[in-house]
Amino acid sequence: MTKPNSVHSKGNYKQMKKIIIVLLLLSTAIQAQNISVKIKGLENWRASLVSIELGKSEFIESVVSGSDAYFKIPGAKLHTGFYRLIFNKNLRLNFIYDGKDVLIESDKNHLLNSLKVKKSNVNRIYYKYLKLTSEYESGKKKLQKASLKFPEDDERIKELKEKFAVTSGKYWSFINKFSKPEDDSFIARYIRSAAVPKMKAGMAIKDKRKYLKEHFWDNVDFNSAVLLNSDIYTKKTVQYLNYFTSSKLNKDLQEKEYENAASIILNKAKVNQRIYKRMTEYLIKGFGKMGLRNVIDYIVDNFVIKDDLCLDSKIENFIQMRINQSTKFKKNVKVPNIKLNDFTGKTVELYSINADKILILFYASTCPHCRKLLPKLFKLYSSNKFGKFEIYGISLDTGFNTWQNYIKKNKFNWINVSDLKGWKSKVSKDFFIYSTPTMFLVDKNFKIIDRPNNIEDLKTDLLNN
Secondary structure, eight states: OOOOOHHHHHHHHHHHHHHHHHHHHHHHHHHSOEEEEEEETOTTOEEEEEEEETTEEEEEEEEEOOTTOEEEEEOTTOOSEEEEEEEETTEEEEEEEOSSOEEEEEEGGGTTTTOEEEEOHHHHHHHHHHHHHHHHHHHHHHHHHHHHHSOTTOHHHHHHHHHHHHHHHHHHHHHHHHOOTTOOSHHHHHHHHHSOOOOOTTOOHHHHHHHHHHHTTTTOOTTOGGGGGSSHHHHHHHHHHHTTOOTTSOHHHHHHHHHHHHHHHHHHHTTSHHHHHHHHHHHHHHHHHTTOHHHHHHHIIIIIITTTOOOOHHHHHHHHHHHHHHHHSOTTOBOOOOEEEOTTSOEEEGGGOOOSEEEEEEEOTTOHHHHHHHHHHHHHHHOSTTOOOEEEEEEOOSOHHHHHHHHHHHTOOSEEEOOSOGGGOHHHHHTTOOSSSEEEEEETTOBEEEOOSSHHHHHHHHHHO
């Protein structure tokens, strides 16, 4: 047996070691991708990086640019999906990370118009999609608006149709190219889901609306959990609800329409438990902000309770508050006494009010829905058209000056009280307040007549009780 040459073996070993080190370095270089965003005018600036997920944005870290205006982000800890750099209150930029290098340059004064993608094919496609979609929607609106003003054979209509045909051609050509069914990439899934179903030319507006209600979700992949890391489901939901919105409907009929929309969305989302859960949370939050209590009740009864959904703790608390309020504050139940101070520091008891009807109003001066309701409520309060009643207005503000200035500016001369503890107020907890404005109409014995949702409900209650 021949004895191996030790010198030759050592040489091979060194050579192999070098190869292994090179391969390891190459592997590290491939995996450790970086994101660089240069925003001219934001030198030495601090920005927040957040991830975007259905209905939520989660803070990841602060990023500081250098004197070269580059915000540099290591991609090692990031998953595939949408991210947002927030530079200030009014300036933010969305981008996609797919495990590859990203290099974007722009100017703070013309963020999207001057944006250039130097590296990252996925972001080139994404921003091109945004541009073409904007042009397509704008052209469609111009044509629809002109069609209501001018006859079909008007030259202006013909010109707009020709322009829109070109825009539409570019848009659909792009969609078809980058959303092929066999393409399983993140951006292909996104564009496939984002595109509105194509309709036949010449369809009447009423028929288009009906078609979109039925086919809007045809291309949306509810089984693709990766799309949760984007804005697709939230954008599509807002768009879809618009097809169910009509100024001609009264509140009850409008809520029924939203219930139908919610039912369609959630039944489709059921194919993926995670998406189903998040879509349910998103809809409950959204309808809560709109003050549509009946729609929330519908979702809770027909989906949350029926399917025993385990939701986010904040949503669970919100739902439990709603259930408690509905259960414990039914008609003819006597409400507990309330003792709160007015502007002067004087304690005003609810039970000390002598009136046939009293409206207990929970609101906050910063609440948009309250700002819409309270002036209408004041007009009703100041007239005798619907009978005389008193208002016991409980502010959930935390700042005395903010509360006082709002009341004085609007001259709301009903009973105004607050403990300035906001949502931590004991009375807020006693009445299970989960949204503002909330109203309880009680009789002279402080027994509940109704919990009106809006000014129309209140008018009906005042006339009929």
